[in-house]
Amino acid sequence: MLGKLIKYEFKATYSIHLLMCAIVLGMSVICGLFSLIPTDQIVDDITHAGTVFTVMLQTLLQALLGLMMSGITVTTLVLIAVRFYKNLLGGDEGYLMFTLPVSRTQLLWSKLITAMCYIVLTAAVCVLANVLAYLPLLIKTTDIEVNPGDVLAGLRELLRIFIDLLRKIGYGDVSVSLMLASLIVSGIISIPVSVLRFYSSVSIGHLAKKHRVVASFGAFFGFYAALQLITLVAFICLFVLLTAAVTDQVRLAVTEIGIYMLPLFSAGQFILHYLITRNVMNKHLNLR
Numbered sequence: 001m002l003g004k005l006i007k008y009e010f011k012a013t014y015s016i017h018l019l020m021c022a023i024v025l026g027m028s029v030i031c032g033l034f035s036l037i038p039t040d041q042i043v044d045d046i047t048h049a050g051t052v053f054t055v056m057l058q059t060l061l062q063a064l065l066g067l068m069m070s071g072i073t074v075t076t077l078v079l080i081a082v083r084f085y086k087n088l089l090g091g092d093e094g095y096l097m098f099t100l101p102v103s104r105t106q107l108l109w110s111k112l113i114t115a116m117c118y119i120v121l122t123a124a125v126c127v128l129a130n131v132l133a134y135l136p137l138l139i140k141t142t143d144i145e146v147n148p149g150d151v152l153a154g155l156r157e158l159l160r161i162f163i164d165l166l167r168k169i170g171y172g173d174v175s176v177s178l179m180l181a182s183l184i185v186s187g188i189i190s191i192p193v194s195v196l197r198f199y200s201s202v203s204i205g206h207l208a209k210k211h212r213v214v215a216s217f218g219a220f221f222g223f224y225a226a227l228q229l230i231t232l233v234a235f236i237c238l239f240v241l242l243t244a245a246v247t248d249q250v251r252l253a254v255t256e257i258g259i260y261m262l263p264l265f266s267a268g269q270f271i272l273h274y275l276i277t278r279n280v281m282n283k284h285l286n287l288r
Contacts, residue, residue: 001102005110010117013083017118020072021125027068028129031061035133065133069126076122080115081198081216087111088281089206104281108199115195171252179259189266196273197223203280227269234258 035058087097088107097107166176201223205216241254 002106002110005102005106006113009110009114013079013114013118016079017076017121020075021121024065024068024072024125024129025132027061027065028132031058031065031133032135034058034061062133065129069129072122073126076118077194077198080118080195081202084111084115084199085202085206085216089202089285098285105278108278108281111199112192112195116191119191119195171256175256179256182259182263186262186266189263189270193266193269193273196270196277200273200276203277206280207284223273 034054088111098104100107163176163180166179171179197220201220202216204219205212205214208215238254238258242251
């Protein structure tokens with residue numbers, strides 16, 4: 001049944017997301033094509049004026065593309081929160097959803113999985129848009145041929161340099177592998193955490209008798225402030241330990257343990273936001 005809920009959620013939301021992605025990618029292609037227009041200075045005044053106009057147009061298109069990428073990111077997050085509120089915590093739609101023969105946990109997970117897919121899609125579109133917009137200019141100015149194999153090889157080379165740097169610092173192969181795995185796992189967990197932070201904020205706002213939207217914003221910024229405070233305290237503690245009169249081995253061990261703690265910290269956030277959201281849906285639902 002969870003699969004049917006996810007399929008229904010995609011059917012209800014895919015059109016607007018795909019439209020936004022298509023617009024951003026279309027703008028990136030236009031930016032890439034305009035970047036190929038030569039802008040060399042020529043003595044002729046008319047040509048010089050045309051060159052200035054071309055540069056201004058290229059700059060404007062790049063700025064517009066940046067605004068559009070920021071816009072699609074913000075819009076995706078807003079739509080995720082609005083969809084959750086209207087579908088599960090709102091009036092008529094909420095009543096309809098909770099009459100389905102499915103558990104509330106399945107309803108929550110269908111929203112969460114769909115939202116994560118859209119966040120990954122949005123991030124991939126933004127990366128691809130940057131490639132389409134600036135890669136032609138890079139090829140033109142450097143006079144080189146670029147293919148996907150070269151790009152992947154370059155990324156592997158950067159990763160190898162980073163690993164070699166860790167080894168020179170004093171970390172062994174096992175430690176390097178575990179630290180990289182910790183960073184990857186923490187990054188993966190951060191995707192559902194970012195969605196659940198919105199869900200838990202909206203859920204807390206749902207408990208308010210009036211001004212629920214304001215209460216939701218307050219809860220979100222409260223979570224954000226708490227996260228920043230915990231991060232700041234952790235960095236201060238790490239800085240104190242690293243600058244104390246200890247051996248290099250102790251500093252390496254402290255840094256390594258700090259990296260190992262990142263997935264646990266992300267998992268803790270996941271559990272906290274998930275339990276808040278599920279608790280509101282199970283015990284404090286007030287559809288009106």
